[in-house]
Amino acid sequence: MSEPRDSFLTQEKFEELKKGLEHLKTVRRKEVAESLEYARSLGDISENAEYQEARDMQAAIEERIQYLEQVIKEAKIIAHTQKGDVVGLGSGVTIKKEKEEGSHTYTIVGSEEANIHDHKLSYLSPLGEALMGKAKGDTFTFETPGGKQTYTVLKVV
Numbered sequence: 001m002s003e004p005r006d007s008f009l010t011q012e013k014f015e016e017l018k019k020g021l022e023h024l025k026t027v028r029r030k031e032v033a034e035s036l037e038y039a040r041s042l043g044d045i046s047e048n049a050e051y052q053e054a055r056d057m058q059a060a061i062e063e064r065i066q067y068l069e070q071v072i073k074e075a076k077i078i079a080h081t082q083k084g085d086v087v088g089l090g091s092g093v094t095i096k097k098e099k100e101e102g103s104h105t106y107t108i109v110g111s112e113e114a115n116i117h118d119h120k121l122s123y124l125s126p127l128g129e130a131l132m133g134k135a136k137g138d139t140f141t142f143e144t145p146g147g148k149q150t151y152t153v154l155k156v157v
Contacts, residue, residue, distance in 0.1 A: 006124065007074045008089055008110030014075050017112075021068040024061055032058045071112060078109065085156065087131045089123055092157040095131070098139075098150035105155075108132070127151075 009017070032054060039051035078090040087093050089108055096103040106121040108131065114122035121128045127149075130142035134153050141150045 006110045006112070007071075007076045008078050008123070009071075009075045009112060010078050010090065010109060013109075013113040014072070014077055017068055017072055017075075021065065021072065024065050024068070028061050032061060086133055086135045087153070087156055088133070092155075093131055093134075093153060094155040095151045096154055098152070103154055106131075 035054040036051065036058065039045070039048055039054050042048055042050065045051045087108060089110070091108045092105065093108065094103050094105040104119075106119050106127075108123050108128055109120045111122040111124050114120055114125065114128075121131075123129065123132055126142055126144055130140050130151075131153070134140055134156075136153055136156050139150065139152045141148050143149075
């Protein structure tokens, strides 16, 4: 079982994880139990691919349940109280890369909920780490696999 990377979640993500956990415990466990029962009814389980597949699915679901229970138990809800002064967990931040036209806006979140497609950036990522504590107007540089990158903070909300 993989360990949670950090404990910070927005209230929205916390509720989503609780709902997912409940679904796994009530719906998915029952579905897998029914699949196992059906596969057993087919006879010799030592050479029964359906039975083995159902057992593997059961193990994966139980592992995910344990993981989610741990994440939920250890969760620290992000309550962003700073109003536009410095970047922290829960901040919305607009940045501009040096020598580029457009800007990018991200919300700084814990790693469990980071998703670049939703513009949610982990505070543990290289860019997220570099942004923490910065204020509007700050220019900063950080190292990436492609070399040093320089950005300017345009807005913090």
